[in-house]
Amino acid sequence: MYKLWIFLHLFGVVVWVGGMFFVLHCLRPALADLQPALRPPLMVGVLERFFRYVTASIVLIWVSGAGLAAGIGRQAMQHGVLTMIVLAVVMTAVFGWIRLGQFPRVRQALAVSDLPGAAALLERLRRLVLLNMVLGILAIAAVTIWR
Numbered sequence: 001m002y003k004l005w006i007f008l009h010l011f012g013v014v015v016w017v018g019g020m021f022f023v024l025h026c027l028r029p030a031l032a033d034l035q036p037a038l039r040p041p042l043m044v045g046v047l048e049r050f051f052r053y054v055t056a057s058i059v060l061i062w063v064s065g066a067g068l069a070a071g072i073g074r075q076a077m078q079h080g081v082l083t084m085i086v087l088a089v090v091m092t093a094v095f096g097w098i099r100l101g102q103f104p105r106v107r108q109a110l111a112v113s114d115l116p117g118a119a120a121l122l123e124r125l126r127r128l129v130l131l132n133m134v135l136g137i138l139a140i141a142a143v144t145i146w147r
């Protein structure tokens with residue numbers, strides 16, 4: 001069972017952390033080549049889809065993480081694993097804030113054709129995604145390098 005849990009766990013991590021890396025470092029810089037008016041609608045369309053996969057990944061990561069933790073047992077858990085779980089709690093809360101608090105405001109701004117407003121909100125959202133990507137990388141480091 002451990003092998004299946006670790007596979008599902010890593011699959012969820014790849015989608016979430018890898019997806020954030022792609023959005024921040026590949027997609028967003030490439031949008032600079034588009035006319036400013038086209039950027040927020042495209043970004044919202046991309047994020048709308050990405051966030052659905054992130055929600056599914058978070059469920060997968062928590063369920064598989066719980067399965068792994070149950071297999072290891074509380075006593076055998078090293079500090080690296082505990083650090084990973086604490087970081088995952090923060091990441092999940094930040095994502096909840098992005099998805100339920102910030103993203104609907106970007107959609108609202110777009111709905112009334114407030115492009116500068118949507119762009120400013122997307123910039124704030126970018127910083128939150130950057131924060132989560134760094135926390136995700138630290139979580140991977142905690143459970144691999146620091147254990």
Ligand code: HEM
Pocket residue numbers: 006009010013017061062064065066068069070072081084085087088089091136137139140143144
């Ligand atoms: C986004 C957040 C998370 C990331 C990036 C992450 C990353 C990882 C990685 C890369 C491993 C493989 C370590 C290895 O086999 O060398 C792992 C294992 C593990 N994860 Fe997570 N994880 C996250 C969230 C969670 C959560 C929420 C839980 C608990 C509910 C959890 C529990 C575990 C356990 C118990 C292991 C097995 C550790 C071991 O075999 O010693 N993880 N995680």
